[in-house]
Amino acid sequence: MTKKPRGPHHPPERPGLAWAGLAMRILVGGVLALSGAGKAGAPPEEFAAAIEAYALVPPALILPIAVLVPWAEVVAGFALLAGWLTRWTAAAAAGLFGVFITALSSTMVRGIELADCGCFGFGFRLAPSQTVFLDIFLAGAACWLFLHAETALSLDAWAKEGS
């Protein structure tokens, strides 16, 4: 039995899944791009102060992490929005959410009260417990995208059309 080729000229066997995948990409990618741009656009010392409050990272690493993580979020976010290397960016997004969930949960276990979790950058704040739930949901969505990476209106589909 031969498998049907897929892509824009050869629609996926279950087109509903491809459109659901697009919705997931917009959701996960949108949150990552917005929160990452908010942090990367702000001076890194702001996010560094938030990271400091978690008491998880050696002081010498705080500022480099405060610079790199927001950029990783922005790039992963836009990659998902555009559907570029969807499987791998979804895996990276799930990894980022996993790190956020672990860090936030550890502060709850250790009884550290965070004034601001530093999750969404300047101007938008959620309580750490609300953020953990949101991150768990988004991590689940990213895992789903990893398993169903063929989505509608994606750069991957356009690249696949190439010779």
Added chain:
Amino acid sequence: MLPASKTGRTVLGGAVVLAASLLAVLAARAHYKPYAADSPSYRRTGDPAARIVIVEYSDFECPACSAGHATMKSVLSAYGKDIRLIFKHYPLERPHPSARAAAVAAECAGRQGAFWQYHDRLFERQREWVPRGPESAPPSSLAMWFAKYASDLHLDAKAFSGCLADPAVDAAVASDMEEGKTRLVSATPTFFVAGKRFVGSRQLSTLGTLWIEKKLKDR
């Protein structure tokens, strides 16, 4: 001309993603305006000719600012004439519902020449006047503490209470807050030491001190 090969299209896609990321961050950065108006003279301390200017955005109700207050005192005593400090009000009203009223009270003390003494008292007695829990203190209780501190410092009680109700005083606090927002201050205390940002007392006492040393050597 768009590439025809799968690899070419993947590379072009990556370039589009990176360009979009860069544009988004630049758009977010466009809100940042590194500008600070001078504060009234009573909110400045130190030698006007000092080589290092520190602008502090702070909130009297915030526990981290109380810790920052102690750190700032040790920085001022360590560097003496080399430092000039400018204080800016930045009450974070959502987590600290009484902070704006405290800023107004400090401002009123400043208009009677006792800003720094009142400032010290608010930080050092934070546990006394800050209500426990997330609720704001009843206005009568806050007013009582603020009046008591004013009386302790021998301020004119009538002028002080009249000043608390003066909308121009609250407008001065609001103006500092607006300025802080344009400088993307989102946490307190935030210190701009010779233009470089340090958030929290830990950053000030570690990286901030190194920065002060470097600036003093450079000049």
